[in-house]
Amino acid sequence: MDFKISCEINASARAIYNAWLNSEEHAAMTGGDANISQNIGGEFSAWDEYISGVNLELIQNEYIKQRWRTVDFLDNQEDSILEIKLISINEHKTILELHHSQLLDADFHYKQGWVDNYFEPMQSYFEKNKK
DSSP, rough: OOEEEEEEEEOOOOHHHHHHHHHHHHHHSSSOEEEEETTTTOEEEEEETTTTEEEEEEEETTEEEEEEETTOOTTOOEEEEHHHEEEETTEEEEEEEEESSSOOGGGGHHHHHOOOOOIIIHHHHHHTTTO
């Protein structure tokens, strides 16, 4: 199973990219502890280690591809793939397109999880911290 969702965020693509890959900003943006490498091949964890994975591809201010899983994945379940595309509308507005693939049919709830635990908190974070 896979899905695509998007949202508009009042921040530059650079600010969103940097916040996604910065442990302190990611934690402030989402409300859960994060430990994130900024390097290809580097590991990350987010949401108090509920989410973990590896950075597969990084194009500064444009694209993030990660191998991604949660503690709820089955032991024998392959990691899913997360792709984040940042489309700059202008200096202060960006569309974030998220494509989450290689999920099981039972993982459909992650779609709403992205909205509730990432998109909405990110919009609030960047409204408060104009970047």
